[in-house]
Structures are given as C-alpha cells and as structure tokens.
Amino acid sequence: MIPVEYYFVLSALLFFIGVFGFVTRRNLIAMLISVELVLNAVDINFAAVNRLLYPQGMEGMFMTLFVIGVAAAESAVAIAIIINVYRNFKSDSVDSIKNMKW
Amino acid sequence: MEIYSYSFLILLLPALSFVILALAGMKMSHKTAGLIGTTSLGLVTLLSYCTAFAYFTADRTAEGAFATIVPYNFTWLPLGNLHFDMGILLDPISVMMLIVISTVSLMVHIYSFGYMHGEKGFQRYYAFLSLFTMSMLGLVVATNIFQMYTFWELVGVSSYLLIGFYYPLKPAIAASKKAFIVTRFADMFFLIGILLFGFYAGTFSFDFTVSGDVRAMAGAAFILPTALVLMFIGGAGKSAMFPLHIWLPDAMEGPTPVSALIHAATMVVAGVFQIARMFPLWINYAPEALSIVVWVGVFTAFYAAAVACAQSDIKRVLAFSTISQIAFMMVALGVCLPGHESVIDAHGSLGYMASMFHLFTHAMFKACLFLGAGCIIHAVHSNEMALMGGLRKYMPITHITFLISCLAIAGIPFFSGFSSKDEIISACFQYSPVVGWIMTGIAAMTAFYMFRLYYGIFWGTENKEAHEHHTPHEAPLTMTIPLIVLSVITVGVGVYSTLAGFLGWGGSFGSFVTANGQDYTIHFDTQIAVTSTIIALISIAVATYIYKGEQQPVADRLYKTFPKLHRAAYKRFYQDEIWQYVTHRIIFRCVSTPIAWFDRHVVDGTFNFMAWGANEAGESLRPWQSGDVRQYAVWFLTGAVALTLVLLAL
Amino acid sequence: MFCILAVVIIGSALLCVTTTRIMRAATFMLFVLFGVAGIYFLLDYTYLGAAQISVYAGGVTMIYIFAIQLVSKRTLQGLNEKIKTGRFIRGGLAALVALVVVCLIILKTSFLTIAPDNTELSMEAVGKALVGAGKYEYVLPFEFISLFLLACIIGGLVVARKEEKQS
Numbered sequence: 001m002i003p004v005e006y007y008f009v010l011s012a013l014l015f016f017i018g019v020f021g022f023v024t025r026r027n028l029i030a031m032l033i034s035v036e037l038v039l040n041a042v043d044i045n046f047a048a049v050n051r052l053l054y055p056q057g058m059e060g061m062f063m064t065l066f067v068i069g070v071a072a073a074e075s076a077v078a079i080a081i082i083i084n085v086y087r088n089f090k091s092d093s094v095d096s097i098k099n100m101k102w
Numbered sequence: 103m104e105i106y107s108y109s110f111l112i113l114l115l116p117a118l119s120f121v122i123l124a125l126a127g128m129k130m131s132h133k134t135a136g137l138i139g140t141t142s143l144g145l146v147t148l149l150s151y152c153t154a155f156a157y158f159t160a161d162r163t164a165e166g167a168f169a170t171i172v173p174y175n176f177t178w179l180p181l182g183n184l185h186f187d188m189g190i191l192l193d194p195i196s197v198m199m200l201i202v203i204s205t206v207s208l209m210v211h212i213y214s215f216g217y218m219h220g221e222k223g224f225q226r227y228y229a230f231l232s233l234f235t236m237s238m239l240g241l242v243v244a245t246n247i248f249q250m251y252t253f254w255e256l257v258g259v260s261s262y263l264l265i266g267f268y269y270p271l272k273p274a275i276a277a278s279k280k281a282f283i284v285t286r287f288a289d290m291f292f293l294i295g296i297l298l299f300g301f302y303a304g305t306f307s308f309d310f311t312v313s314g315d316v317r318a319m320a321g322a323a324f325i326l327p328t329a330l331v332l333m334f335i336g337g338a339g340k341s342a343m344f345p346l347h348i349w350l351p352d353a354m355e356g357p358t359p360v361s362a363l364i365h366a367a368t369m370v371v372a373g374v375f376q377i378a379r380m381f382p383l384w385i386n387y388a389p390e391a392l393s394i395v396v397w398v399g400v401f402t403a404f405y406a407a408a409v410a411c412a413q414s415d416i417k418r419v420l421a422f423s424t425i426s427q428i429a430f431m432m433v434a435l436g437v438c439l440p441g442h443e444s445v446i447d448a449h450g451s452l453g454y455m456a457s458m459f460h461l462f463t464h465a466m467f468k469a470c471l472f473l474g475a476g477c478i479i480h481a482v483h484s485n486e487m488a489l490m491g492g493l494r495k496y497m498p499i500t501h502i503t504f505l506i507s508c509l510a511i512a513g514i515p516f517f518s519g520f521s522s523k524d525e526i527i528s529a530c531f532q533y534s535p536v537v538g539w540i541m542t543g544i545a546a547m548t549a550f551y552m553f554r555l556y557y558g559i560f561w562g563t564e565n566k567e568a569h570e571h572h573t574p575h576e577a578p579l580t581m582t583i584p585l586i587v588l589s590v591i592t593v594g595v596g597v598y599s600t601l602a603g604f605l606g607w608g609g610s611f612g613s614f615v616t617a618n619g620q621d622y623t624i625h626f627d628t629q630i631a632v633t634s635t636i637i638a639l640i641s642i643a644v645a646t647y648i649y650k651g652e653q654q655p656v657a658d659r660l661y662k663t664f665p666k667l668h669r670a671a672y673k674r675f676y677q678d679e680i681w682q683y684v685t686h687r688i689i690f691r692c693v694s695t696p697i698a699w700f701d702r703h704v705v706d707g708t709f710n711f712m713a714w715g716a717n718e719a720g721e722s723l724r725p726w727q728s729g730d731v732r733q734y735a736v737w738f739l740t741g742a743v744a745l746t747l748v749l750l751a752l
Numbered sequence: 753m754f755c756i757l758a759v760v761i762i763g764s765a766l767l768c769v770t771t772t773r774i775m776r777a778a779t780f781m782l783f784v785l786f787g788v789a790g791i792y793f794l795l796d797y798t799y800l801g802a803a804q805i806s807v808y809a810g811g812v813t814m815i816y817i818f819a820i821q822l823v824s825k826r827t828l829q830g831l832n833e834k835i836k837t838g839r840f841i842r843g844g845l846a847a848l849v850a851l852v853v854v855c856l857i858i859l860k861t862s863f864l865t866i867a868p869d870n871t872e873l874s875m876e877a878v879g880k881a882l883v884g885a886g887k888y889e890y891v892l893p894f895e896f897i898s899l900f901l902l903a904c905i906i907g908g909l910v911v912a913r914k915e916e917k918q919s
Contacts, residue, residue: 012855023847029819036812043788075812732843
C-alpha cells in the first residue's frame with residue numbers, strides 16, 4: 001500500500017519542476033510544455049486524493065477528466081496565439097513580445 | 103427717520119456705476135460713460151445733502167449733542183470674540199465729510215467732461231472716479247476701525263489706478279507705484295495698531311461709550327497710546343506727513359482733476375479724519391501722545407512751505423501747499439487739551455472744531471485751485487511757470503476764481519480760509535505760545551508762496567512766441583462752472599463765518615461739528631485775528647513787490663545770493679534721495695537679499711528635493727514593468743509562498 | 753511499481769525543462785505523460801488512464817510537435833536556446849523554496865487514509881455518472897465542457913487565421 005504522502009510529494013515535485021521550467025525557458029513552446037507538466041501534477045493530486053482518502057465519491061476522477069479536456073483546449077488556443085506572435089514578431093522567443101515594456 | 107434708511111444708496115450708487123462702467127465702459131461712447139458717472143454722483147450728492155439736512159435739524163440729545171445714528175450695522179466676519187462689521191455711522195464729522203466728498207467729486211466729474219475730452223480711456227477714468235468716491239464715502243461712514251481700514255485700502259487702490267492713468271508714460275507708472283508702496287508701508291503700522299486695539303479692547307467698534315472695554319484697555323497703561331500712535335503713523339502716510347510725504351508731489355503725474363479730488367480734498371485728509379474719529383480715545387487716554395502729532399505737523403508744515411517757495415511746476419507748488427495745510431489740520435487736532443473726568447471740554451478742544459472747519463474750507467478752495475491749474479495747463483499745454491505769464495488777459499474766469507482761492511488760503515477776512523485758519527491759530531496759542539507763533543509764521547509763508555504762484559501765472563512777462571502759435575483761450579463751460587461754484591462756496595462761507603465770528607452770531611461751523619457735539623459759538627479773538635490778517639497782508643505785499651512786475655530783479659538777486667539754498671529747496675531738501683539710499687543700501691542689501699537667498703535655496707530646495715526623490719523612486723520602480731511574463735511568474739510564486747508562510751505563522 | 757513510475761516521471765520532467773533542444777523537450781514531455789498514465793492505472797482508474805493516453809499523450813503532443821515545426825524554424829535547425837544563469841538561479845531558488853514549504857505542509861499533516869478495496873472503477877458507473885442528472889452526477893459539466901471545447905476550437909481558428917490580403 002503506497003501512503004498518500006508519496007503521491008503528494010510526487011505531485012509537488014512535478015509541479016515545481018514545471019514552474020521552474022516556465023520561469024527559466026525562453027522559447028514560447030517550451031514554456032507551454034512546462035505548463036503541461038504543472039497541469040499533470042495537479043491531475044495526479046486529484047486522483048490520489050479521490051482514491052485514497054475518499055474512495056466512495058468520484059469527484060476527483062471527474063475533475064481530472066475535465067482538466068485533461070480543458071488542458072487540451074487551452075493548449076490549442078495557446079498555440080494559435082503563438083503562431084500569431086510568430087507571424088508578427090518573426091521570433092519564438094518570449095523576449096520579443098516587448099510592447100508592454102516601459 | 104425715513105431718509106436714513108436710504109443712506110446705503112450713498113455707497114451703492116457709485117459702486118454700481120463703477121461696475122457698469124468697468125464692465126461695459128468700452129462699449130459705450132464717452133458721453134454715455136461720463137453721463138452715467140456724473141448722474142450717479144449727482145444723486146449721491148443730493149442724498150448726502152438731504153441726509154445732512156435731516157441730521158442737523160433733528161433734535162439734539164439730552165447733553166445738547168447731536169445723536170450718533172447707526173442706520174445699518176451687520177456682522178460681516180465673526181471671529182470668536184471679535185467681529186468685523188460693515189455699516190453706516192452718521193455723526194457730525196461723517197455727515198460733514200459726506201457733504202465735502204460728494205460736492206467736490208461732483209464738481210470734478212463735471213469738470214472732467216471738458217478736461218478729459220477726447221482722451222483714450224475716458225470710460226475707464228470715470229469708472230475709477232466712481233470707485234474712488236465709493237471708497238472714500240465708505241471710509242467716512244465706517245462704524246468700526248476695521249471697516250475704515252478696508253475702505254482705506256480701497257482708496258489707496260483707486261489712487262494708484264488714477265495716478266497711473268496715463269500708464270504708457272513711465273513717470274506716471276513710477277509715481278503710482280511710489281504712492282501705493284509708501285502708503286502701504288504706512289498702512290502696515292496702521293494694521294498693527296488696529297490689531298493691538300482690537301485684541302486689548304475686545305472690539306473694533308467706534309462706540310466708545312461701551313466704557314467697560316475701553317477703560318479695561320486703558321488700564322494696560324501704554325497699550326492704548328501705542329496703538330493710537332501706530333494708527334497715526336498709518337494716517338501720516340496717507341496724509342503725507344514728513345517723512346512719508348514723498349509720494350504726494352510725484353502723484354501730480356495723474357490728471358489734474360484727479361489731483362483735485364484725491365490729493366487735495368479727500369483722500370489726503372483721511373489721516374486727519376482718522377484721528378478725529380478716534381478723538382475721544384486720544385483726548386481721554388493718550389493726551390501726551392498728541393504732542394507727537396503736534397510736532398510732526400509743525401515740522402511738516404514748515405518743510406512743505408519752504409519747499410513750495412522754490413518750485414517751478416504749478417502743480418508741485420499746490421501739492422506742497424496741500425501738505426502744509428494738512429499739517430495745519432493735524433496740528434490743530436494735536437493742540438487740544440483734555441477736559442475733566444473724560445468729559446471733553448468744547449473750549450479746550452477748540453482744535454478739533456478748527457481742524458474740521460479747515461478741512462471743509464480747504465477742500466473747497468484747494469479743489470478750486472487745482473481745477474484752475476487744470477484750466478491753465480489745458481490752455482498752455484505745460485505745467486511750468488516759466489512758460490506762463492500775463493494770462494489774466496486771456497482767462498478772466500479762471501483768473502478771478504484763482505485769485506479768490508489764493509486770498510482764502512492766505513487768510514484774508516471775508517474768505518473762508520480766514521475763519522478756519524484763525525481758529526487753528528487760536529487753539530495753538532491756547533496750547534503753547536511757541537507753537538502759535540510758529541504756525542503764524544508758516545501762515546505768512548503760505549500767503550507768500552501762493553501769491554508768488556499767482557503772480558507768476560497771471561502777471562509778469564508773457565510768453566510771446568508761444569502765444570503767437572497758440573493763443574491761450576478760456577476753458578469751456580464744463581470746466582469753468584465747477585470753478586465758479588467752488589469759489590461761490592468759499593466766498594459765501596467766508597462772509598458768513600467772518601461776520602458770525604466778529605459779531606457773535608450762531609449757526610457757524612461750531613454749531614455743527616465740535617469735539618463733544620455740543621453747540622459752540624465761534625468768537626474770534628480780536629488780537630489773534632488782527633495779527634494774522636496784518637501778517638498775511640505783509641506777506642502778500644512782499645510777494646507783490648518781488649514778483650509782480652515784468653522783470654523780477656529782487657528775485658534774481660535772491661537767487662544769486664543763495665544758490666545752494668534755493669537748489670536744496672527746489673530738490674525738496676533731497677528727501678527722495680535719502681529714502682532711496684535707505685531702501686537700496688540698507689534694506690535691500692542687508693535684509694532682502696539674505697531672505698531671498700533663503701527662499702530660493704532652502705524653501706524651494708526642500709520641495710525640489712522632494713520632487714527629485716519622487717522622480718527617482720518612480721524611475722527605480724520602472725524595471726518592474728518589464729513585460730516579461732516569466733518574471734511576473736516568479737513574483738507571483740514568491741508572493742504565494744510568502745502568503746502561505748504568513749498564514750502558517752498565524 | 754510506484755517507484756519506477758516516480759523515477760520516470762521526475763527524471764523526464766527534469767530533462768524536459770533543462771534541455772536546450774525543443775524536440776527533445778517534447779519527447780520528454782511524452783514520457784512524462786506516459787508515466788502519469790501509469791500512475792492512474794496504479795490507482796485503478798483505468799478509464800482515466802486510457803483517456804490520458806489517448807487525449808494527452810496522443811492529441812496534445814501531436815499539437816505541440818506540429819506547433820514546433822511551424823514556429824521554431826531556427827531552433828530546429830540547431831540554434832539552441834541558451835539559458836541565462838541568473839534567471840536559472842532565481843527561478844530555481846524560488847521553485848525550491850516553494851517546494852520545501854509545500855512538502856513541509858504535506859508531511860506535517862496527518863491524512864486519514866482509507867484503504868481502497870482494490871476493485872477497479874467500472875465503466876458503467878463512470879458512464880452513468882457522466883450523463884446522469886442526479887445529485888452527484890456530471891451532466892452539466894459535461895455539456896459545459898462540450899461548449900467550451902467548441903469555443904476553443906473556434907477561438908483557435910480565429911486567432912490563427914491568416915490575414916486577408918488587401919486586393
């Protein structure tokens with residue numbers, strides 16, 4: 001039997017690796033990939049809580065299901081934006097989006 | 103009592119005409135503007151006469167004095183215990199001043215129709231005249247010292263505006279600034295005096311019968327005299343006493359009717375009026391301080407008379423003559439002797455009545471002299487006596503009226519100046535024989551220089567070349583009628599008062615205005631009257647001998663013998679230069695410059711530094727707006743962690 | 753089993769965020785997704801695992817691959833991204849601190865674990881719950897998410913559309 005803390009720690013590690021990746025990377029797509037990591041970490045968390053702490057309900061599972069769906073949609077829109085950015089700024093680096101800078 | 107409720111119109115009508123002429127004046131024709139100004143003033147004059155008639159024919163109070171009537175008095179600005187009121191006070195001197203101001207102002211308004219004809223800014227001129235009249239009227243009917251101060255300042259402003267009327271000319275601007283600054287400087291002392299008075303007495307009002315306050319204040323022995331003397335300094339500035347007289351000769355840069363109205367008859371007597379107003383306090387609680395008034399007045403009178411003997415510009419001669427005559431009025435007020443137990447004694451306070459009488463008569467004949475000078479300047483187009491001479495053939499009316507006024511100022515019987523000046527000299531002899539003889543001597547000098555002026559203008563050699571180009575002609579009717587009216591008043595008052603004084607009739611000035619309001623029949627002291635008349639006649643004879651003929655050998659010889667003295671007198675004994683030195687070297691250099699440095703570097707420096715600091719703070723915060731999403735994420739994370747820690751700690 | 757999966761996930765994640773080449777990052781992400789699916793299978797959530805593999809590992813990764821091809825032409829051709837040291841340290845520090853905090857919280861809290869009964873969640877139960885309108889049933893989110901997906905598709909199309917040339 002795997003204690004629930006292990007799942008939480010795993011989830012936390014994955015989450016913060018994702019955050020680290022988001023902060024560090026310069027390429028837009030790489031940032032998005034890091035965001036996906038974060039979302040997946042959250043999914044693990046929901047699933048573990050549901051199964052190990054509240055097995056009679058199904059909320060966690062459905063939450064995870066919907067998060068997967070939403071994440072997919074969000075990736076699609078984000079990629080559409082990145083394509084637009086690439087067209088206007090001719091670069092896939094986040095530094096090129098400088099219009100709001102002072 | 104009905105007439106008193108209309109008294110506010112006396113102030114309202116000129117104010118309205120000022121507003122109308124100021125706002126819409128440029129859209130009207132000259133004639134309309136002049137008519138509006140003159141009509142409103144005519145109504146004011148009529149109203150003043152009716153008020154005066156009602157006042158003086160009303161019943162007297164139990165002590166036989168005229169009642170002090172206050173038709174309007176409302177609190178304008180309450181400040182804790184003190185309050186500034188605005189109101190109208192009717193009192194023998196204020197009613198007399200109403201008559202004087204409105205009459206002279208009306209004459210000036212009519213006169214200006216002719217004198218300022220064709221002048222650019224005609225409407226502006228009438229607007230300012232209305233403003234001035236309103237301010238002066240407000241000053242004399244003030245119910246409390248603060249209202250008087252307010253209108254005092256207004257009068258100063260009107261004077262500034264009117265002196266600087268020919269503002270394209272540099273001398274006019276300089277003169278108006280000088281007048282305003284000198285009087286403002288004096289008013290600083292006035293204000294301190296008012297504040298002292300108000301603080302200790304607990305009231306600003308002229309109602310001195312509220313005896314508790316004033317006596318309590320008199321208990322603080324030196325406060326009341328100090329406050330009164332400070333107020334006197336303010337009055338001295340406005341009334342051109344030495345050494346604050348320097349603005350009055352320069353004020354002659356303004357148009358001549360303005361000089362007649364403001365600087366001869368009305369504004370310059372404001373200082374005298376102020377002392378008369380506060381007279382119960384002076385005489386009861388600060389009789390020693392009156393000696394300051396006396397000696398300042400005596401010295402000023404002598405100084406001005408000496409300078410007037412050597413001036414060549416006719417308006418300057420008249421200006422110094424005004425200074426001298428006002429000094430007479432001040433001296434008259436100063437020589438009053440206190441009575442017993444705070445009851446003012448009409449005989450001991452003869453000077454009060456004499457001063458007010460002289461104010462009245464002086465206003466009339468001095469205005470006549472100035473307006474006459476205006477006619478002459480209008481004819482000859484110059485102020486200098488050297489360019490005049492022999493004008494009696496060309497300007498008969500001006501000649502006669504000018505002569506009448508000169509006789510009045512010299513103190514010849516049957517002209518009004520005799521009665522008033524005689525009373526002043528009697529009062530001086532009552533106080534001290536020394537002062538009496540000095541004033542008699544100055545009266546002789548007055549006669550001398552006035553007749554020097556008269557002969558210089560109307561007799562002597564004609565300026566033939568100028569007269570060929572442009573024959574001087576008599577002034578138009580609008581300018582001569584005021585002259586005639588004023589001389590008639592002079593003669594009329596003169597004849598009646600001379601006869602009344604010698605024959606002991608009542609109804610002369612003393613029945614109207616005295617220090618305690620009671621009836622006082624003027625009796626001329628025969629000794630003094632005869633002495634002064636003889637001295638005046640001698641002075642006139644000397645002047646005639648020296649100045650009447652075509653050539654003036656005696657004058658030239660005197661000039662050659664005392665060149666330095668003459669030059670000093672001509673330059674007014676270098677008074678202006680002394681003032682310049684004091685202000686530039688001492689005040690500007692030692693006081694103003696350090697203060698200016700402090701202001702620029704310390705005061706401004708503090709604010710500049712704060713602004714610089716704010717700027718720097720903003721600049722340092724600017725990089726936060728980097729537009730860099732990742733940085734935002736880092737801060738977001740940091741914030742979330744910090745929040746969690748805080749919540750954990752709690 | 754769990755340990756292996758954990759190592760795979762964490763290792764792939766670390767490599768994913770630190771590699772300089774984009775394609776490699778995408779590949780490592782794929783591995784992470786597979787690992788997560790494995791976790792779901794371990795938790796007896798078969799349906800969830802299946803959904804993860806089909807949607808995430810299949811669909812989303814494909815989108816990313818295509819996006820990379822479209823956008824990062826120069827990066828693909830070998831121009832590698834350099835990670836600035838300063839940013840590395842700052843990000844790492846922040847993440848580390850946050851991690852420590854979170855782990856402390858987790859480990860300090862005592863959870864009441866209820867042992868599962870080792871039966872897998874039946875598909876029938878899932879299906880019934882998904883379209884049921886009862887108290888704990890999920891038809892409303894289901895409908896909502898379908899609308900939401902539609903909106904996203906349209907949004908994505910609009911945003912990424914090529915501008916019409918002015919003719």
